[in-house]
Amino acid sequence: MSEETIVIAGYSETLVEYKSGRSAYDFAGEAFAGLLASTGVEKSMVDGLSVTVPLSECANPFFAVYMTEALGLSPTWLNYGGMGGCSATGGVARAMTAIREGMCEVAVVLSADAPSTNWAANYGAFRGEFQDPVGVLGPPATFGLLMSRYEHQYGLNYEALAKISIAQREGALVNDNAFVKLKKPLTVEDYMNSRMIADPLRLLDCVMFCDGGNAFLVTSAAKAKALGMEKTVRPTAYAEITNFKGADPVADITETGFSVLAPKVFGASGLQAQDINSFHPYDDFTIAVMMQLEDFGFCPKGQGSDYVMATDLGRDGDLPLNTGGGQLSAGQPGLASGGLNLAEAVRQMFGEGGARQIAKTQNALVTGIGVIPYARNWGTSTAMILEAS
């Protein structure tokens, strides 16, 4: 990402709640107002908006335009991101391009969803004929299949998955935004004793669908400075891929899109895995975290279990991991999920981590995962490297 320097100059998050009774609009409004308050930016300055398609409002194809009305905005650039958990990082990347193209100057990347209150999604397509009849009704069955294949090829130490869950839970315990019922300490025994969902996938390998929202301010470094915003981070590399190996009918499903994103973002930033100060991988399931550790080269492919067992993933450890609890322990705010991992990375780099502040904040690696396809791993992968301004 060369040319004009673009920065993330602010972030805002709501609490993650379960069955809040509130709408995506309400969460979006809270996140938006919070962003204006924390950045000092006037609403009238916002001329770009990226909105994430939410499960709770996706029956309305005009949700993004409705959102401009709800917020009283008249943007000259509007993006409606339908890549699920990739929509926040993808929205930031698209906002950067739009700013460089002169389509807007100050963009807000806004994600809010309330699927635990209102589920409006109907995936349609092939599922009624070719997926639902065999009992693959949601992501857990697909991830059970994926885990089984991973285990078959490489071996899988469930204690390593427990360790991922526990490391992230430590962050949620000191995260005021985390879903309150998840804020209790976790042990290996708790993990092992959690009920099987789709073997070998256990309950504590999975996120919990919740409600919530988040927002990011994206603008040029020059504009941020002119507006008096002192805290900024630079996205110095971004890459995405959708339907990885989509035309290979017998692709190895343990190979993910991240395997091609890693060399791109490391090449663009000049960083390597060992240079990364903190890792904020999209964490819908623990196995996805382990596979990303491998795909980004923190360890060789298939050695994720050994790497996790040998590595301190805590906030004071070797590789701080999803330091706010991630989605696994803070709760997954529907398709606003991708913004949760991103917000934590920005928060840490702004030095606003509070009780969970990490020491090294020169950079962070953030990822997104979106959509669960037929008999594969995931549909879209995004990766973004943030560096201190």
Added chain:
Amino acid sequence: MSDQDGKPRPVPKANKYVATDSFWQGTKDGALLLQYCPDTEQFQHYPRPVSIYTGKRNLEWRKVAGTGTIYAATIVRVPGPGMDGRLPLAVVTVELDEGVRIMGNIMNVEPDAVAIGQRVALAWDAINDDIAYPAFNLVEA
């Protein structure tokens, strides 16, 4: 097993997504028919509006043997629409001998007996008295 609540299993609707009459006629004839791209001589599943190999609409439906090897295996234990009375349910991805994968259920053994690498053959899962859905049986080694 979970409680039977007496609700019938949802009946898949043909031709909502792409033309799938051939697949459903096959189920009535006891045959598994999948989409085939004659230009590249490859099958694809699930069905698509074009060949995923060429982007062209030159597609046929061809019968596959229904034999293959289990590529991935799980046991679904969470309830959902149409799941009552079927849990725990063995769900597998089968790599068919024709070089294409399909998800299905294993009908002839308990879910715990299912493992990756096992050979399978076509079987049928009665959704109701009229409709049977392609499934698999383990083939004894």
